[in-house]
Amino acid sequence: xxxxxxxxxxxxxxxxxxxxxxxxxxxxxxxxxxxxxxxxxxxxxxxxxxxxxxxxxxxxxxxxxxxxxxxxxxxxxxxxxxxxxxxxxxxxxxxxxxxxxxxxxxxxxxxxxxxxxxxxxxxxxxxxxxxxxxxxxxxxxxxxxxxxxxxxxxxxxxxxxxxxxxxxxxxxxxxxxxxxxxxxxxxxxxxxxxxxxxxxxxxxxxxxxxxxxxxxxxxxxxxxxxxxxxxxxxxxxxxxxxxxxxxxxxxxx
Amino acid sequence: xxxxxxxxxxxxxxxxxxxxxxxxxxxxxxxxxxxxxxxxxxxxxxxxxxxxxxxxxxxxxxxxxxxxxxxxxxxxxxxxxxxxxxxxxxxxxxxxxxxxxxxxxxxxxxxxxxxxxxxxxxxxxxxxxxxxxxxxxxxxxxxxxxxxxxxxxxxxxxxxxxxxxxxxxxxxxxxxxxxxxxxxxxxxxxxxxxxxxxxxxxxxxxxxxxxxxxxxxxxxxxxxxxxxxxxxxxxxxxxxxxxxxxxxxxxxx
Numbered sequence: 017x018x019x020x021x022x023x024x025x026x027x028x029x030x031x032x033x034x035x036x037x038x039x040x041x042x043x044x045x046x047x048x049x050x051x052x053x054x055x056x057x058x059x060x061x062x063x064x065x066x067x068x069x070x071x072x073x074x075x076x077x078x079x080x081x082x083x084x085x086x087x088x089x090x091x092x093x094x095x096x097x098x099x100x101x102x103x104x105x106x107x108x109x110x111x112x113x114x115x116x117x118x119x120x121x122x123x124x125x126x127x128x129x130x131x132x133x134x135x136x137x138x139x140x141x142x143x144x145x146x147x148x149x150x151x152x153x154x155x156x157x158x159x160x161x162x163x164x165x166x167x168x169x170x171x172x173x174x175x176x177x178x179x180x181x182x183x184x185x186x187x188x189x190x191x192x193x194x195x196x197x198x199x200x201x202x203x204x205x206x207x208x209x210x211x212x213x214x215x216x217x218x219x220x221x222x223x224x225x226x227x228x229x230x231x232x233x234x235x236x237x238x239x240x241x242x243x244x245x246x247x248x249x250x251x252x253x254x255x256x257x258x259x260x261x262x263x264x265x266x267x268x269x
Numbered sequence: 270x271x272x273x274x275x276x277x278x279x280x281x282x283x284x285x286x287x288x289x290x291x292x293x294x295x296x297x298x299x300x301x302x303x304x305x306x307x308x309x310x311x312x313x314x315x316x317x318x319x320x321x322x323x324x325x326x327x328x329x330x331x332x333x334x335x336x337x338x339x340x341x342x343x344x345x346x347x348x349x350x351x352x353x354x355x356x357x358x359x360x361x362x363x364x365x366x367x368x369x370x371x372x373x374x375x376x377x378x379x380x381x382x383x384x385x386x387x388x389x390x391x392x393x394x395x396x397x398x399x400x401x402x403x404x405x406x407x408x409x410x411x412x413x414x415x416x417x418x419x420x421x422x423x424x425x426x427x428x429x430x431x432x433x434x435x436x437x438x439x440x441x442x443x444x445x446x447x448x449x450x451x452x453x454x455x456x457x458x459x460x461x462x463x464x465x466x467x468x469x470x471x472x473x474x475x476x477x478x479x480x481x482x483x484x485x486x487x488x489x490x491x492x493x494x495x496x497x498x499x500x501x502x503x504x505x506x507x508x509x510x511x512x513x514x515x516x517x518x519x520x521x522x
Binding site: 026028029031032033064065066067068069070072209217219221223224225226244245246247248249252254256257258259261263265 | 279281282284285286317318319320321322323325462470472474476477478479497498499500501502505507509510511512514516518
């Protein structure tokens with residue numbers, strides 16, 4: 017396939033289309049205020065291939081390209097905290113901050129489950145504060161927790177799994193998190209959606225087929241079968257063959 | 270979420286955007302001629318949810334809406350044959366034809382594997398011709414094959430699995446199939462992509478989360494690990510919150 021000249025990122029929808037300015041995709045995003053006093057406004061951001069895969073050998077990092085990476089940073093600049101599950105940290109090295117060291121960095125929130133949390137090995141050091149969330153009953157060896165990390169124990173809904181409504185309430189009330197960006201993994205996304213704790217989903221569709229790699233952006237069975245959830249399409253951006261979709265979730269009352 | 274007024278389908282990309290005419294999405298689609306004399310030009314058309322699921326309880330039919338159904342019919346009107354794997358037939362009742370009985374109907378091609386092929390129960394009768402493909406070595410009881418069905422035996426690559434290049438060559442040379450639309454299931458999609466027998470992928474993204482249902486648009490492990498396949502984005506259409514993406518595959522020489 018001949019290489020096509022690279023065009024500027026575009027906002028395709030809503031109409032009229034326009035070129036995205038120098039701040040890049042989502043660089044000028046305005047997020048609503050939280051709809052509830054009990055939790056932050058919660059965004060999930062993921063990248064997937066056209067065939068719906070969200071990881072290659074457990075890692076999401078190779079799926080999107082530089083434009084996706086920039087859009088991800090733009091989303092981070094719009095929130096007070098960025099959260100990932102420990103499984104995502106086990107899969108690959110992560111930097112949950114912004115590139116510009118002079119920017120106000122979002123709080124990095126790592127949610128432990130029942131497995132190890134290789135914070136020292138996998139979280140790339142930056143100037144941002146790190147909050148390690150440990151569900152009650154889980155055991156984390158002290159020597160794996162880097163100096164400077166704050167540890168917050170929260171109630172567990174089931175052993176090894178944080179009570180998410182409680183966690184979000186604490187993030188809001190005690191840590192001033194008005195807007196929270198969640199970057200996976202699929203099990204955490206799943207739990208947040210199932211518990212009606214997600215306001216928007218940002219999905220980058222990388223122009224690739226990755227078949228054979230089984231991870232989707234949401235993983236795990238629902239505790240109880242439920243109806244499909246409708247999403248409202250808020251925007252579509254493109255950059256060459258890559259698409260950036262923004263959806264709003266309808267949450268049950 | 271308040272119901273928004275339904276807008277006309279739009280072509281968002283390539284620019285400039287425009288309303289889709291009365292023929293609907295893909296109603297005016299022009300498909301290239303086959304690039305090889307050895308097979309038809311092959312399209313895969315699938316619908317998936319935002320979280321990458323392509324079926325609910327094995328069925329794809331409930332995922333897209335009426336606009337998607339219409340786009341699917343438009344694609345069928347542009348090809349000489351529509352093919353599905355027998356597993357898709359086992360999952361649900363299918364009509365592989367066009368709604369207008371006066372239209373030239375595409376040939377319905379059902380690809381048997383090693384399981385049963387419930388043609389009489391599941392293929393909705395229409396005025397179209399039906400071709401049942403049986404890989405050599407597979408056994409199909411005669412009483413399950415409806416009167417009027419043509420049966421074509423083809424070589425098997427492995428027991429129970431048709432030799433796809435051979436099958437496509439026969440469809441082209443003996444049945445005049447210049448353009449073939451494949452509507453799944455995920456294992457057949459997968460095999461066609463892996464064997465470099467796919468030219469385009471049409472993907473409808475339904476504005477839904479269907480988590481818990483595990484089927485993606487492509488399923489199964491590759492015979493050998495291979496590199497991600499790049500796709501070129503050809504067009505983006507929207508109809509309310511639903512998106513219609515068209516991609517071209519780069520095939521290895």
